[in-house]
Amino acid sequence: MKKLVLHSTLVLWVCILALAGCSTAESTREATASDQAEARIIKHEFGESTIQGIPKRIVALEYSFVDSLATLGVTPVGIADDNKPDSIIAPIKEKLGEYTSVGSRYEVNFELISSLQPDLIIGDVSRHKEVYAQLNGIAPTLLLKSHGATYQENLSSFPVIAEAVGKKDEAEPLLQAHQANLDKLKASIPQDEQRTVLPAVVNAKGFFAHTSKSYAGSLLESLGLKDAIHSDEAYPQLTLEQLVEYNPDVLFLMKTPGEQTIIDEWSKNPLWGTISAVKNNNVYEVDRGVWSLSRGIISAETIVKEAIGQLYP
Amino acid sequence: MTATDAVTRRVFASYLFIGLLLAATGFIWSVSLGVTDLRWNDVLQGLLGGKETKEQLVISTIRVPRALVAALAGAALAVAGALMQAMTRNAFASPQIFGINAGASFFVVLFIVFFPGISSSALVFAAFAGAFMGGLLVFILGYSNDHRTPVQLALAGIAVSMLLSAMTEGFIVLYDNQTKNVLFWLAGAVHNGTWKDVHTVIPWSLTGMMIALLLSRSLTILSLGDDIARGLGQNILFIRLAVSCTVIMLAGSAVSIVGPIGFVGLIVPHIVRHWVGVDYRFILPLTAVFGSVLLLYADIVSRFISYPFESPVGIVTTGIGAPYLLYLLLRRRGRL
Numbered sequence: 001m002k003k004l005v006l007h008s009t010l011v012l013w014v015c016i017l018a019l020a021g022c023s024t025a026e027s028t029r030e031a032t033a034s035d036q037a038e039a040r041i042i043k044h045e046f047g048e049s050t051i052q053g054i055p056k057r058i059v060a061l062e063y064s065f066v067d068s069l070a071t072l073g074v075t076p077v078g079i080a081d082d083n084k085p086d087s088i089i090a091p092i093k094e095k096l097g098e099y100t101s102v103g104s105r106y107e108v109n110f111e112l113i114s115s116l117q118p119d120l121i122i123g124d125v126s127r128h129k130e131v132y133a134q135l136n137g138i139a140p141t142l143l144l145k146s147h148g149a150t151y152q153e154n155l156s157s158f159p160v161i162a163e164a165v166g167k168k169d170e171a172e173p174l175l176q177a178h179q180a181n182l183d184k185l186k187a188s189i190p191q192d193e194q195r196t197v198l199p200a201v202v203n204a205k206g207f208f209a210h211t212s213k214s215y216a217g218s219l220l221e222s223l224g225l226k227d228a229i230h231s232d233e234a235y236p237q238l239t240l241e242q243l244v245e246y247n248p249d250v251l252f253l254m255k256t257p258g259e260q261t262i263i264d265e266w267s268k269n270p271l272w273g274t275i276s277a278v279k280n281n282n283v284y285e286v287d288r289g290v291w292s293l294s295r296g297i298i299s300a301e302t303i304v305k306e307a308i309g310q311l312y313p
Numbered sequence: 314m315t316a317t318d319a320v321t322r323r324v325f326a327s328y329l330f331i332g333l334l335l336a337a338t339g340f341i342w343s344v345s346l347g348v349t350d351l352r353w354n355d356v357l358q359g360l361l362g363g364k365e366t367k368e369q370l371v372i373s374t375i376r377v378p379r380a381l382v383a384a385l386a387g388a389a390l391a392v393a394g395a396l397m398q399a400m401t402r403n404a405f406a407s408p409q410i411f412g413i414n415a416g417a418s419f420f421v422v423l424f425i426v427f428f429p430g431i432s433s434s435a436l437v438f439a440a441f442a443g444a445f446m447g448g449l450l451v452f453i454l455g456y457s458n459d460h461r462t463p464v465q466l467a468l469a470g471i472a473v474s475m476l477l478s479a480m481t482e483g484f485i486v487l488y489d490n491q492t493k494n495v496l497f498w499l500a501g502a503v504h505n506g507t508w509k510d511v512h513t514v515i516p517w518s519l520t521g522m523m524i525a526l527l528l529s530r531s532l533t534i535l536s537l538g539d540d541i542a543r544g545l546g547q548n549i550l551f552i553r554l555a556v557s558c559t560v561i562m563l564a565g566s567a568v569s570i571v572g573p574i575g576f577v578g579l580i581v582p583h584i585v586r587h588w589v590g591v592d593y594r595f596i597l598p599l600t601a602v603f604g605s606v607l608l609l610y611a612d613i614v615s616r617f618i619s620y621p622f623e624s625p626v627g628i629v630t631t632g633i634g635a636p637y638l639l640y641l642l643l644r645r646r647g648r649l
Contacts, residue, residue, distance in 0.1 A: 236622040
């Protein structure tokens, strides 16, 4: 019992100290910042954040935010790149300057992030809402949809990010330019295109379809193509039997280069040959980083260019 | 032959008949159920190996191996559980609770991470090594205590399982790209079962079950206690060693294909012992048959959880097995 009391007192003390630390840190920041510029209130998926002035040191905790920032010509000071610099796709990387990796997207490294002294953090609402308070203690934090978001949801985050980094006016023209680029690419799709397409992640343990609810699926649908699977689930796992039943006319297989996948196994089955995409030679291997991980304006245009290049050579 | 023996034989024969009937029905049901619409004629042709139409191909190349994988893995896991319960005289012994499943899965994930191109027949050996390590850890921890009780050993097993699962999950988080979709397999899944999997698992599970049957008489004696077994001239060390190897062979090969499906090895031997008593010559064949039955029907149920997409069959066996474990614990307490 004595021990319990001691422990709970200790825990309480730590909490009080932490709270005190937070509040003093915040008040000093407010005091200095208010001298520079007016405060802006940004609404995001998990509430509102007050941002003072123009953030210069931004930490992005998902690839999709890196894409948006790169589109706006901003290099984040820190990126959660899972310690794999190569996971940032080439067309985005060439727009970025120097940045520091802050480690995993799943296990947020608070110490590393706060050592960068950021003035804005952008996180994913599905992954980071549990740690919102801690992130907000380091710097004003926006949580936006990223993992499992559709193309449209992803686009709607863009103006929010633009406003947060003080480039509100640039958002609209950039979005229009993006739409114009897509429209130009879209022109090569014939009006009477009836084929269904199915992007899917394939690896050693399974085949994961990207339906009309997924990023790649909703992007292709926005061009007027039809995803072979319409479902509320974004990435259902399929058996060969189900794939044969959905019978897509085009397959985009996202894989990590060099990896063995379930397709090595399935392609030996005579049923594989009955799938329309296989029969008509419309199976394309694409890069999983571009098609599934990046999710943003730059990667969307890369995906569409690649898809159309394959479909209408 | 005593009168009770004759009664047991009759009970055994009738349960065996019922079990085989249920297994056959489950097999045909499993094979005829799925997203593709089929006529009975196709099912029949497909079962006979027909490969002419798409429907027959679906049956003969997808659904039959899937059902076979379920039946084989169910039998293997259940027999492994029965062997462990006999050897340790512990009602809670099963590959899942004694760290064997968790050890096998840990090694499988480890090998997938470090040798991405590894073949499934090589993964079986990784699973054997992991199963061995998991089981060994539990026995070292559980037996170092002089006042061991079945519950203590089970607790050691659960602690080791949790540690190994935590390490497995750690690897999954750290090596997201290679392992992300291993999660589905980790929950226990038979739906991607192929003929290759059947061929991989069949030699191990059949050999394992043969050895188990050969050992059944010794197991019965061993389950009466070490002193009695020694008095009856049994080489206890040899039997323990042989049984352990068989458990690793059965559980390891099953886990490497279908993932750590839980509770099959716990429930089935219990129910079967309830029917036919303590003689392992009767317990083991029935355990094998009803292990198949359990997993075949669990696999059928799992197809309806998020139809038309697949759900891991492990969800269903855990849904049945966890309450059963609680029931066993409560019953024991009632006896004390």
